Amino acid sequence: MLDPFGAEARRLVKEEFGGITELLMVIPSYVGLETALERVxxxxxGKIPEEVLELDGIRDLLTFYALLGAxxxxPYGLEMELVREANLRIYSARIERxxxxxxxxxxxxxxxxxxxxxxxxxILERTHHTELSQEERRKLRLEYRLSLSKFLELWDGSLKEVYVRNGYAYLTWNQSVELWRRSFERSFERAVNLLYEVRDELPAYYLQLYERLGEIAREHFKERLEKLGRAEAQPLRFDLxxxxxxxxxxxxxxGLRNYAITVLLTSFLSYARLCPNPPRRDVRVRDCVQSLDVIEKEILxxxxxAGNRCSPPLFEDQPHEIKNIWYHLGFGLTDKPTLEDSGNSPWYFPPNCxxxxxxxxxxxKPDRDCRNIKNPLTYYLRKLYFENKKSKPQETSKENTGEAAGAGVRDNE
Known part of the structure; x- marks a missing residue:
């Protein structure tokens, strides 16, 4: 299979399994953890195993979607970057073959x-340049065309580099492959985002696979982690x-005060600041910090x-609502919590969109970056991811893997 997002792959997922959710439910019966991990x-x-390159049809989809389920x-962590890098190279190699x-x-x-x-x-293919080798001529040959509207979605270079005629961009092999790579990365990110919705329904197999992926990813990106550190907790970026x-x-x-302040803002700010990549679903604040200083000085x-900006001011109108804030942070209904109280109530995760x-x-009021996003925290981590990628271009690897924010998020239905 040349593309897990192509027409044949979509047909197999729909006709053989009834959809992606159904596919994810049966994968644990067919694909062992070790088999899935062989893809990364x-x-x-740097050498792709021949047995991985030769996987085809349903066998290929099962192992690929096993990793997507994990x-x-x-999302937007080292595990995602590892899986994307490995599979981009696998499918690129198949296309070249x-x-x-x-x-x-x-x-x-x-x-x-x-x-x-x-x-x-x-002029474009320099057909009269007899000094050019066959390989150089092949690189100049216009082999594919793509509708201009689709081309502009993916191309970030100058239009002067491309031959445009009658609503189509005409492309060399290398240009076509580069556009396919960008299309693959976009489809990959979209697929992972869509799977967040069913996270709570997934078998334990996928959480186990994710944990194993984390071990491999940390070893693979060891030098980067030593240099940059894993950004699991960092100052809030309000602009993002x-x-x-x-x-x-x-x-x-x-009418909106309690939901906006107590439910959304409290959960979002606390996870974004303290624990953007929770190690498990029932994480407590004390699992992420050693004192309440960050909460009391930066979050509260x-x-x-924000409550005082409401109309009327929330905490003037409902002074006991501060206890509810601590309750949503996982400390129980109190206004004088200690770190040991963490776990007396659930630490509520940000509600899904x-x-x-x-x-x-x-x-x-969604903006263009909300597309395919299922949770506000995912939005924030995605923006952090691309900010890191943009601000540290020298760290980008030759495989174009990009920079990761090093943090993930679990959406919560």
Missing amino acids: RWVDS LAFS ARTLEGTSLPLETVRGDEIPERDRI FPPCVKIALGGVPS PVIIE SKIRANAPELC
Whole structure:
């Protein structure tokens, strides 16, 4: 299989299993943990095992989606980066072997010999340059075309680098492969985001697989972790917050106050600051910090200020609501908590976007970055991920793996 997101892959998932959720439910019966991990274990050696390259059809999809299911527990972390890197290289190698991009998810069309004017082809492909080798000529040949609208979604270079005619961009092999890589990365991220919705329904197999992936990822990115550290807790970046959180920070009317401040803001700020990549579902604050200083000095003041911006001010109108804040942080109903009280109530995870839309639609004003996002914390970590990637270009590996924020998030239905 040349592309797990192509038409044949979609057909297999739908016709053989009834959909992705159903596929994920049966995978543990067919794919052992070690078999799934074989798709990533080879990355340090740089040599893809032949048995991995030769996987095809359903066998290929089962092992690929096993890893995607595990990533439902850690989007935008090192595990995701490892799985993406390994599979991008696997499918790239298969494409180079097959010397075709037909059947991939990118809707490329093969260029016919008569659709480019002869004069243009001579100039673009340098057909009269007899000094060029066959390999150099092959690199210049325009092999595929892509509708201009789809091309512009993926291309970030100058249009001067591409031959455009009649609403199509005409591409060399290398240009086509590069666009396929970008399309694969986009489809990969979209697929992982969609799987967050069913995280709580997944068998324990996927959490075990995620934990094993974490071991391999930490070893693979060992030098980077030693240099940068794993960003599990860091100062809040208010500029990267999702729209719903920014609205809550600005203060809301009386009908929205308790949900915006106590439910959304308290959970979002606490996880984003203290534990963006919770090690398990029942994590407590004391599992992530050694004192309440960060909460009392950095998180609680922001929550109180946002409450005071409400109309009327939340804590003036409902002074006992501060106890509810501590309750949602997992300390029970108190206004004088100690670290040992952590665990007296659940530490509530940020509500998913679907719940915010249902319970407080006035808070949900999505921007373009909300697309395919299922939880506000995922939005924030995704933005952190790309900020790190943008600010440390020298750290990008030759395989274009990018920089990870090193933190994941579990969405919560």
